[in-house]
Amino acid sequence: MxxxxxxxxxxxxxxxxxxxxxxxxxxxxxxxxxEFKMLRLQNGVYLQLHAYMFRxxxxxxxLSSKQLRRxxxxxxxxxxxxxHFTTRQNIQFNxxxxxxxxxxxxxxxxxxxxxxxxxxxxxxxxxxxxxxxxAPGEVEDPRIWSEILRQHTTxxxxxxxxxxxxxIAITASEHDRAAIKIHDIGLRLHKNADGETGFExxxxxxxxxxxxxAKTIKPFVAGRDILSYVEAxxxxxxxxxxxxxxxxxxxxxxxxxxxxxxxxxxxxxxxxQMGHGALTLDHSVIEExxxxxxxxxxxxxxxxxxxxxxxxxxxxxxxxxxNSVAPHKVQGYSIVTLSLKPVxxxxxxxxxxxxxxxxxxxxxxxxxxIRVGHEQNLALPHVAKRDLPQLWKALDRLGLATPxxxxxxxxxACPGLDxxxxxxxxxxxxxxxxxxxxxxxxxxxxxxxxxxNISGCINACGHHHVGHIGILGVEKNGEEFYQITIGGRAxxxxxxxxxxxxxxxxxxxxxxxxxIVEAYxxxxxxxxxxxxxxxxxxxxEPFKERVYATR
Amino acid sequence: MPLxxxxxxATDLFVHVADGAELPGDGxxxxxxxxxxxxxxxxxxxxxKTGVIWPNSRAVDDLVPYLDRLAAVALVFPTFRDGRAYSxxxxxxxxxxxxxxxxxxxxxxxxxxxxxxxxxFDAFEVKKDADADAFxxxxxxxxxxxxxxxxxxxxxxxxxxxLRHSESAGQ
Numbered sequence: 142m143x144x145x146x147x148x149x150x151x152x153x154x155x156x157x158x159x160x161x162x163x164x165x166x167x168x169x170x171x172x173x174x175x176e177f178k179m180l181r182l183q184n185g186v187y188l189q190l191h192a193y194m195f196r197x198x199x200x201x202x203x204l205s206s207k208q209l210r211r212x213x214x215x216x217x218x219x220x221x222x223x224x225h226f227t228t229r230q231n232i233q234f235n236x237x238x239x240x241x242x243x244x245x246x247x248x249x250x251x252x253x254x255x256x257x258x259x260x261x262x263x264x265x266x267x268x269x270x271x272x273x274x275x276a277p278g279e280v281e282d283p284r285i286w287s288e289i290l291r292q293h294t295t296x297x298x299x300x301x302x303x304x305x306x307x308x309i310a311i312t313a314s315e316h317d318r319a320a321i322k323i324h325d326i327g328l329r330l331h332k333n334a335d336g337e338t339g340f341e342x343x344x345x346x347x348x349x350x351x352x353x354x355a356k357t358i359k360p361f362v363a364g365r366d367i368l369s370y371v372e373a374x375x376x377x378x379x380x381x382x383x384x385x386x387x388x389x390x391x392x393x394x395x396x397x398x399x400x401x402x403x404x405x406x407x408x409x410x411x412x413x414q415m416g417h418g419a420l421t422l423d424h425s426v427i428e429e430x431x432x433x434x435x436x437x438x439x440x441x442x443x444x445x446x447x448x449x450x451x452x453x454x455x456x457x458x459x460x461x462x463x464n465s466v467a468p469h470k471v472q473g474y475s476i477v478t479l480s481l482k483p484v485x486x487x488x489x490x491x492x493x494x495x496x497x498x499x500x501x502x503x504x505x506x507x508x509x510x511i512r513v514g515h516e517q518n519l520a521l522p523h524v525a526k527r528d529l530p531q532l533w534k535a536l537d538r539l540g541l542a543t544p545x546x547x548x549x550x551x552x553x554a555c556p557g558l559d560x561x562x563x564x565x566x567x568x569x570x571x572x573x574x575x576x577x578x579x580x581x582x583x584x585x586x587x588x589x590x591x592x593x594n595i596s597g598c599i600n601a602c603g604h605h606h607v608g609h610i611g612i613l614g615v616e617k618n619g620e621e622f623y624q625i626t627i628g629g630r631a632x633x634x635x636x637x638x639x640x641x642x643x644x645x646x647x648x649x650x651x652x653x654x655x656x657i658v659e660a661y662x663x664x665x666x667x668x669x670x671x672x673x674x675x676x677x678x679x680x681x682e683p684f685k686e687r688v689y690a691t692r
Numbered sequence: 693m694p695l696x697x698x699x700x701x702a703t704d705l706f707v708h709v710a711d712g713a714e715l716p717g718d719g720x721x722x723x724x725x726x727x728x729x730x731x732x733x734x735x736x737x738x739x740x741k742t743g744v745i746w747p748n749s750r751a752v753d754d755l756v757p758y759l760d761r762l763a764a765v766a767l768v769f770p771t772f773r774d775g776r777a778y779s780x781x782x783x784x785x786x787x788x789x790x791x792x793x794x795x796x797x798x799x800x801x802x803x804x805x806x807x808x809x810x811x812x813f814d815a816f817e818v819k820k821d822a823d824a825d826a827f828x829x830x831x832x833x834x835x836x837x838x839x840x841x842x843x844x845x846x847x848x849x850x851x852x853x854x855l856r857h858s859e860s861a862g863q
Contacts, residue, residue: 148848152836159833163803171822179773180803262773292838292848298810299782299841302775379779380751414787419840429852 142205142510143288144433145253152295153250156257160184161243168240183263183301185231185256186242190562195220195237196259197249201269201287201311202230202513206500209511211252213496219245224496226481226489228515228553228604229308230268231259235560257295262303262390264294264375268310270318271514274436275522277470280330281338283313285431286367289422293368300375304382305390307375308347315633320515322346322355322635323607325392326371331361339363344374344404345396346635348601353393354635356401358408364427369420373412377404437508437523442473445526452530460582461533464544466524475526477507479519479536480543480551484580487569488554489517498539506532516592517553518546548585549593549658550576553604557597557614558621564597566614566621566647571595574651579658588658591672594629607631609673610657611638612650621647627657627684628676639681642689653688660687694824696816697793699831701824704817706743706764716740722766725750728758736761745797748776752783759790764815769798778811785812786842805830810843 145153160180167177181187185196197212204212212232216224219241220234227233237245246256258265267290274282290309294300300307310319313330321327327343340362346355362370374392383389396404452458467476479499482488491499499519503511506528507521514520519541524532536542545551552575555561557568572595579585594608598615605611611626622644629638645653658672664683665675676684695704706722709715715723718739728735728744735742736758743764746755755765765784767777777796784790795815796808802823808816809831818824837845 146852148836148851152834152838152848155834155836159803176772176801295838296807296834297839298807299778299839300775301807302773302778376779380776384774384776425856426849426853429849429856 142203142435143200143284144435146433149292150250150253153253153255153257154247156184156255156296157243157246157250160246164239164243179261179302182261183258184242184246185259186237186239187260188562189235189560190558191560192236193239193242194560195234195242195245195256196227196231197234197254197256198259198266199230199232199254199513200266200291201273201284202271202515203273203284204511204513205252206503206509206511208252208254209496209500209503211249211254213493213500215245215248216493216496218248222494223490223492225487225556226491226513226517226519228517228602229266230271230513230515231266232513233556235556258301260306262305263301263307264297264303265306265308267291267294268308268319268324268515270312270314271512271520272318272467272476272522273313274434275469275471275474275476276314277468278314279470280313280332282434283311283319283328283330285427285434286328286330286340286364287311288434289368289427289430290371293371300379303375303379304384305387305392307378307392309371317631317633317635318514320604320607320631320635322633323348323352323604323631324355326374327355328367333361337363340367342370342374345393345401347391347393348604348606349391350388350599350601351391351394351397352601352606352637353397354637355393356396358401358405365422365424366417368422369415369417370408370412372420373408373415376411377407381407437510439471439474439523440525442525442527444472446473448527448530452533455530458530458533460586461537461542461544462529464548464586465542465546466529469523471523473526475524475529477521477524477529477532478514478546479521479541480546481518481541482545482551482576483540483543484550484576485573486576488552488572491519495539495541498535499541502532502535516547516551518551544582545585547590547592549579549588549591550585552576552593552595553608554595555597555602557595557603561597561602563600564614565599565616566597566623568595568597568603568612568614571612571614571623571647571650575654578651578655587668588662589668589671591658592630593654604631605629606637607635608638609671609676610654612654615644617644623647623650625650625653625657627681628673630673641681641685645692649692656688657684660684663687693817693819694821695795696818696824696827698814699828701827706741720763722764725755729754732758743793743795746780748774748780752780752788755784756788759784759788759792762790762792764793764795765790766795766797766817767813769796769800769804772799772801772804778807781808781811781813782841802826802830806834810837810839810841810845812842 329341343355512520558564596603596605626638720741722743741763
């Protein structure tokens with residue numbers, strides 16, 4: 142965990158009082174809605190279909206039990222008793238009252254949580270691997286760098302009015318769980334030939350109506366230079382990013398229009414002129430940030446405790462363990478994913494009662510720590526293996542032990558037309574229907590890893606382009622239709638999915654997905670060949686034939 | 693539109709002269725970049741001070757050769773959402789060493805004052821009277837700053853390092 146100091150706390154409190162003044166001026170009419178809009182967006186407040194929506198940052202996906210309890214309190218006191226975890230390590234509350242927002246922010250500030258820059262044309266929450274610091278084989282804990290960047294990007298005087306929003310993600314593992322290739326800047330921590338730690342810097346990724354996979358702009362930037370290099374990218378973007386058309390304003394368009402080589406030259410020239418000044422991070426400065434992350438005092442525990450051996454006789458426990466429990470870098474410990482994708486439920490939602498109960502379980506079994514991942518699930522990052530059977534029982538009672546992590550019902554979906562004023566079509570009911578269709582866990586196990594992503598409009602908040610199966614809601618003559626893509630992925634081999642055929646009406650989506658999955662089961666080489674690999678091997682055509690032959 | 697300079701509402705000593713209008717023989721003038729670049733030397737030879745309104749769509753490099761003879765540079769915020777002039781301001785102050793008046797014009801509202809000041813602006817053509825009146829108070833909103841800019845404010849990181857040193861010195 143990162144411990145805020147007096148300076149971090151002061152800044153957040155100053156931000157809350159500034160926002161309180163802004164809300165007061167809006168309510169008195171001193172600020173027009175147009176003037177207020179950008180100010181509220183910079184504090185995470187959107188105006189949605191029915192009410193204001195409030196997005197709170199969970200930097201690099203790390204929460205303490207105390208913080209999670211406070212989020213539960215916010216859900217209960219200011220909202221309707223639940224919250225929604227997003228694909229970028231934020232939590233959203235959908236029914237908040239504008240006049241109460243400053244109080245909600247003040248209560249969050251007390252536990253070191255803020256909503257700064259969770260929307261608006263500025264640098265958004267810096268995200269990272271939800272297994273940071275506990276995954277085996279990591280170069281080092283990427284959250285040190287996420288925190289350095291979080292501070293640097295918070296209320297940045299030069300880059301708070303960028304052409305468009307700007308998202309940074311960091312990973313330090315070979316397997317990318319932070320989806321860095323679909324970010325404006327993706328940072329991959331690695332060591333160079335001299336053993337020095339630094340970053341491969343990728344730029345210009347993003348989804349939306351013009352999706353791009355990020356390109357490598359520099360294979361290695363030393364850790365001490367990362368702030369100045371990021372600053373150089375931002376300065377080029379701030380000056381030359383398009384501002385004439387909101388749909389062409391992201392950095393991906395600038396990179397695409399200039400070409401990565403020319404863009405890289407512009408950045409290098411800016412970087413050279415910046416020189417090695419105040420942004421260079423001394424070793425002592427990096428260590429100062431590192432020193433404020435605390436790690437659990439792990440016990441020396443056996444690899445295979447008796448409790449686990451005994452529980453292995455219970456097939457339901459074993460199913461859950463194989464699905465939801467991942468190896469930890471410390472022997473005797475595990476990382477446990479908590480599925481927020483129950484059959485028939487909206488993906489990523491948690492009730493206030495669940496949040497409180499998870500906080501209690503985190504205290505009991507995970508050194509008081511909880512993680513939030515971009516797949517809209519939670520994790521307990523430090524669970525002793527001997528405690529897994531007990532934890533499983535507790536999670537099962539809470540409805541948080543659905544053994545579907547990374548399976549067909551572990552669906553990523555945006556809020557869609559049920560909440561969002563931008564949406565063309567519903568997302569959540571499609572997800573709910575699919576979880577019912579594939580509710581049989583044996584079937585889901587047999588299908589294997591399969592990510593379905595659903596977006597209710599072209600803005601792609603459900604990351605449909607990079608779903609193994611992507612579902613995009615569109616509007617046709619006043620009706621909801623859905624375009625379906627297959628073969629996308631968001632990991633280290635990120636790529637966009639390919640359209641399988643004409644859009645289908647709302648009522649047919651679940652049938653089509655079932656057909657696609659059946660086609661895959663018939664076409665796959667062997668049971669271990671994942672859906673996405675079968676699509677890669679065979680292309681879209683055989684799927685298209687089977688799905689559209691009878692339509 | 694009130695002008696705030698050096699933290700207070702001040703009289704604007706510069707006369708805005710439109711492109712077609714005749715330049716007065718002396719006195720401080722503020723003119724467009726287009727007019728200035730037509731014949732910079734002639735304009736700079738005038739008896740009065742010269743200020744230039746520089747658009748946010750043109751690199752400040754073209755202004756650099758004249759910076760030491762300019763009394764004011766005004767950078768433009770066509771809307772408060774357009775943040776290009778923040779980069780221009782920092783480049784003028786921090787890279788090119790410009791130390792004359794750096795003025796923010798356009799849609800300049802209270803909620804940008806701290807950002808602008810941190811980027812190097814020291815004069816503000818403020819859109820609303822109430823915002824100009826609230827300038828001093830607004831500038832006190834923040835006491836913690838994460839980023840090093842040329843404004844001289846001590847960053848959070850530096851304060852922490854100082855604290856560390858004083859702690860270890862006391863041991």
